[in-house]
Amino acid sequence: MLSINKKFINMIFLLCTAHINSPIAAETTELDCIVKPEMYVELSSPVDGVLESVLVETSDVIQKGQVLAKLEASVETAQVNLYRQEASDSNLIESKKLEAEFSKRNLARFSQLYKKQLESQADNDKANTEANLTQLALNIALNDQKAAALKLKLAIAQLEQKSIKSPIAGIVLELYAMPGETVKDRPIMKLAKINPLRVELVAPAALFGKITQGMSAEIEPEKPATHTYPAIVTIVDKLIDPASGNFSVRLALPNPSDKLIGGVNCIARFNFSSELPGTMKALP
Numbered sequence: 001m002l003s004i005n006k007k008f009i010n011m012i013f014l015l016c017t018a019h020i021n022s023p024i025a026a027e028t029t030e031l032d033c034i035v036k037p038e039m040y041v042e043l044s045s046p047v048d049g050v051l052e053s054v055l056v057e058t059s060d061v062i063q064k065g066q067v068l069a070k071l072e073a074s075v076e077t078a079q080v081n082l083y084r085q086e087a088s089d090s091n092l093i094e095s096k097k098l099e100a101e102f103s104k105r106n107l108a109r110f111s112q113l114y115k116k117q118l119e120s121q122a123d124n125d126k127a128n129t130e131a132n133l134t135q136l137a138l139n140i141a142l143n144d145q146k147a148a149a150l151k152l153k154l155a156i157a158q159l160e161q162k163s164i165k166s167p168i169a170g171i172v173l174e175l176y177a178m179p180g181e182t183v184k185d186r187p188i189m190k191l192a193k194i195n196p197l198r199v200e201l202v203a204p205a206a207l208f209g210k211i212t213q214g215m216s217a218e219i220e221p222e223k224p225a226t227h228t229y230p231a232i233v234t235i236v237d238k239l240i241d242p243a244s245g246n247f248s249v250r251l252a253l254p255n256p257s258d259k260l261i262g263g264v265n266c267i268a269r270f271n272f273s274s275e276l277p278g279t280m281k282a283l284p
Contacts, residue, residue: 039193043191194260202244221264
């Protein structure tokens with residue numbers, strides 16, 4: 001009877017401790033955080049000038065490379081048109097080619113006559129000189145056309161500087177200048193990159209070493225968002241602040257559809273796993 005009771009007790013004991021002996025147990029930690037744009041850009045012009053037009057409004061979604069504003073560029077436009085005409089004009093070159101070809105044929109005739117002693121040395125030298133001069137004139141015309149092409153390339157680059165393009169994809173936060181105002185030594189507008197968003201938080205020293213670069217977390221922003229979103233840890237401070245006993249963590253929060261906004265508080269949830277050491281033996 002006693003032997004039966006011991007077996008029954010051992011069975012109940014093993015069933016009760018099965019969860020304790022399980023090697024993995026989930027642990028969730030919540031930390032306060034804030035969602036910010038990935039970066040801010042105060043957009044300026046690479047050249048001085050007067051603002052002709054602003055092509056966006058505050059809160060507009062913009063793409064990288066999009067023209068956001070233009071400076072007055074009548075002089076640069078005229079230079080582009082002038083050099084384009086010079087670079088594409090082939091009439092002078094065709095004329096010099098015809099002259100050079102005629103001079104070569106003429107030199108060939110005089111050379112044959114000179115060999116037969118039907119022309120003087122002076123006439124032959126004259127024909128040779130004319131052939132050389134016409135070929136030189138053709139080379140000068142070709143070089144002038146190449147120079148015009150380079151001037152056109154420079155003029156186009158100078159004209160493009162009058163179009164202010166966005167270096168990022170994001171949104172327009174604020175406009176600083178309006179048409180008619182100079183852009184010398186001042187930004188034109190402020191932009192923000194919102195994909196990905198940046199999540200910043202301060203973690204206690206007890207989590208140092210547990211939060212690591214590349215691990216994931218669930219981010220729950222405050223309203224207007226109503227869901228949690230996955231983020232990846234990108235930066236973990238290497239030092240703990242001795243005054244507060246905390247360290248800083250930064251995460252990247254993907255925002256491909258621009259549904260989320262920056263400047264809001266949030267909750268970051270980290271799921272850690274720990275192995276419980278309890279391994280108890282059954283009663284004898």
